Amino acid sequence: MKIGVIGAGRLGICFALLCEQAGYDVLVSDVRDGYVKNLQNKIISTNEPEVAKLLSNSSKLSATTNNLKVIRECDVIYTLVATPSSKDGSYDVSAVWKVVEDLKKAGKKNTDGKAFIVGCTTNPGDCAKFQKELNDLNIDVFYNPEFIAQGTIIKDLRRADMVLIGGKSNETYDNLCELYNKIQETPPKISIMSTTAAELVKLAVNCYLTTKISYANMVGQVMSLSGMEEEIPTVLGAIGDDSRIGRKYLNFGFGFGGPCLPRDNRAFAACAKQLGLDYNLGETTDNFNNEHANFIKENFIYKNIDSLPFYFDYVSYKKGTDILTESQQYKLCIDLLDDGYTVYINDNDAIMDMITKDLSEKYPDNVKFGEPEEEVFPIKF
Numbered sequence: 001m002k003i004g005v006i007g008a009g010r011l012g013i014c015f016a017l018l019c020e021q022a023g024y025d026v027l028v029s030d031v032r033d034g035y036v037k038n039l040q041n042k043i044i045s046t047n048e049p050e051v052a053k054l055l056s057n058s059s060k061l062s063a064t065t066n067n068l069k070v071i072r073e074c075d076v077i078y079t080l081v082a083t084p085s086s087k088d089g090s091y092d093v094s095a096v097w098k099v100v101e102d103l104k105k106a107g108k109k110n111t112d113g114k115a116f117i118v119g120c121t122t123n124p125g126d127c128a129k130f131q132k133e134l135n136d137l138n139i140d141v142f143y144n145p146e147f148i149a150q151g152t153i154i155k156d157l158r159r160a161d162m163v164l165i166g167g168k169s170n171e172t173y174d175n176l177c178e179l180y181n182k183i184q185e186t187p188p189k190i191s192i193m194s195t196t197a198a199e200l201v202k203l204a205v206n207c208y209l210t211t212k213i214s215y216a217n218m219v220g221q222v223m224s225l226s227g228m229e230e231e232i233p234t235v236l237g238a239i240g241d242d243s244r245i246g247r248k249y250l251n252f253g254f255g256f257g258g259p260c261l262p263r264d265n266r267a268f269a270a271c272a273k274q275l276g277l278d279y280n281l282g283e284t285t286d287n288f289n290n291e292h293a294n295f296i297k298e299n300f301i302y303k304n305i306d307s308l309p310f311y312f313d314y315v316s317y318k319k320g321t322d323i324l325t326e327s328q329q330y331k332l333c334i335d336l337l338d339d340g341y342t343v344y345i346n347d348n349d350a351i352m353d354m355i356t357k358d359l360s361e362k363y364p365d366n367v368k369f370g371e372p373e374e375e376v377f378p379i380k381f
Contacts, residue, residue: 001024001075001076001175001179002024002025002026002027002073002074002075002076003016003019003024003025003026003027003074003075003076003078003179004026004027004028004029004070004071004073004074004076004077004078005019005026005027005028005029005070005078005079005080006028006029006067006070006077006078006079006080006081006099006102007029007030007079007080007081007082007095007120008028008029008030008035008036008039008063008080009030009080009082010046010048010150010153011080011119011146011148011153012028012030012078012080012119013028013039013044013046013051013055014048014051014148014153014154014157015078015080015119015146015157016028016061017051017054017055017058017061017154018054018154018157018158018183019179019183020054020058020059020060020061021054021057021058021183022179022182022183023060023182024060024179025060026060026061026062027061027062027063027064027069027070027073027074028061028062028063028064028070029063029064029065029066029067029069029070030063030065031065032065033065036063036064036065039055039061039063040062040063042055042056042058043055047151047320047321047322047348047350048150048151048153048154049151049152049154049155050154050155051153051154054154067099067102068102068105068106068110071102071103071106071110071111072106072110074114075114075115076114076115076117076172076175076176077099077103077114077115077116077117078117078118078119078144079096079099079116079117079118079119079120080119080120081095081096081098081099081120082095082120083095083096083120083121083122085263085266085267086270088270088273089263089266089267089269089270090123090267090270090271090274091121091122091123091126091263091267093122093123093126095120096118096120096122096126096130097130099116100116100130100133100134103116103134103137103139104133104134104137107137108136108137108138111134111137111138111139112137112138112139113138113139114139114140115139115140115141115142115172115175116130116134116139116140116141116142117141117142117143117144117176118130118141118142118143118144118145119144119145119146120145121145121202121203121260121263121264121267122143122199123199123267123270123271124196124199124200124203124271125196125199126199127141127142127143127166127195127196127198127199128194128195128196131195140167140168140170140172141167141195142165142166142167142168142172142173142176142195143164143165143166143167143195143198143199144163144164144165144166144167144176144198145164145198145202146160147160147161147162147164147202147205149260149318150258150259150260150317150318150321150323151318151319151320151321157183158183158184158185159184159185159186160180160184160188161189162188162189162190162191163176163180163184163188163189163190163191164191164198164201164202165190165191165192165193165198166192166193166194166195166196166197166198166199167192167194167195167198169192173192177190200271202264203264203267203268203271204268206260206261206264206265206268207264207265207268207269207281207282207285209249209256209261210256210261210262210264210265210282210285210286210289211281211285212249212250213249213251213255213256213261213289214255214256214285214288214289214292215250216236216249216250216251216252217252217253217255217288217292218288219232219235219236219239219252220232220236220252220253221292221295223235223252224299232252233251233252236250236251236252251381252381253381254293254296254328254329254332254381255288255289255290255292255293255296255328256289256328257317257318257325257326257327257328257329258317258318258321258323258325258326258327259323259325259326262286262289262326265282265285265286266282266283266286268282269281269282269283269286289328292328293328293331293332293335296328296332297332297335297336300332300377300379301336301341303377304377306377308375308376308377309341309342309343309344309368309372309374309376309377310333310336310341310342310343310344310376310377310378310379311343311344311346311372311376311377311378311379312329312333312343312344312345312346312347312379313346313347313378313379313380314329314346314347314348314351315327315329315330315333315345315347315351315355316329316330316347316348316351317329317330320348322348322350322351322354324351324354324355329379330355332379333345337359337362337363337366337367340366341366342366342367342368343363343366343367343368344368344369344370344371344372344376345359345367345368345369346369346370346371346372352369356369
């Protein structure tokens with residue numbers, strides 16, 4: 001079985017490399033010509049652990065900018081293209097539709113008996129629409145999202161709590177089970193259901209996580225205002241010791257951010273709205289997350305009784321990553337600078353390259369970079 005991956009971004013290239021390491025021939029495609037040429041030369045710039053080494057050691061992975069080449073040559077065609085958020089919170093899946101059009105261009109002679117596997121996040125019901133459009137090509141559509149965190153993608157792919165597959169229980173399903181048994185460090189729990197049900201699971205899981213994060217921050221706020229801030233970890237730990245709850249994602253600190261959780265939360269909220277549901281937990285959680293950012297800001301300002309410069313040892317949404325998308329840390333940093341406070345920032349090189357020029361021009365008297373040479377007030381929990 002030869003595996004094709006259309007969309008070789010952060011997740012796509014990680015998934016492709018693990019498939020290659022598992023012994024499969026893999027062909028990836030991407031729209032970025034320079035990026036593809038670098039992949040062909042085993043060159044990649046990334047902060048994701050292990051990726052550069054896996055690429056350097058690869059012998060059965062090739063790259064192209066031609067989606068039709070992937071469709072013609074591969075038995076299983078994954079797509080991990082970008083699906084940005086629309087104004088209403090739902091996912092814009094136009095990039096997936098472009099791949100569907102490529103499948104139609106390739107024709108039945110190049111798709112007959114193959115599988116089209118959507119790995120990027122879509123709205124409930126999207127994959128059913130893709131399948132309807134492709135029925136004449138005798139190609140089965142599957143939904144197979146990954147549950148990963150930026151900065152630990154390879155580790156998360158190898159140690160998934162669950163593999164979610166939406167689609168038919170047929171030969172392709174058996175092949176996917178075999179693939180994941182080779183990628184995973186231990187045999188994974190595999191759940192199969194309809195594509196629409198699987199799309200809903202992906203959103204619902206992340207919406208639950210955002211709810212849990214917000215719940216922990218709500219408890220922390222109550223305790224902070226009650227003079228019990230030092231006991232927050234103890235209290236949340238006790239709550240998490242209840243086996244019905246668990247300790248994961250139950251910490252007081254910055255709210256949720258990054259490229260996945262906020263968007264999935266809003267997409268779940270949009271789905272509920274489209275169905276006419278008023279009890280919109282996703283929207284409520286999103287609103288609380290924004291309010292919590294203001295609470296954190298006021299709390300740090302209140303604690304900084306000596307009016308020292310504030311110090312961030314990272315402003316990315318998650319320490320060690322090069323992603324600023326919806327970062328609560330970066331939002332706080334900008335808010336403090338807007339209010340006239342002096343702020344030190346010391347993050348990884350990729351982040352510093354992104355922000356230094358713009359911030360220096362906008363806040364020439366207030367922003368400083370690198371390790372502080374004076375007493376500062378650290379932003380930490």
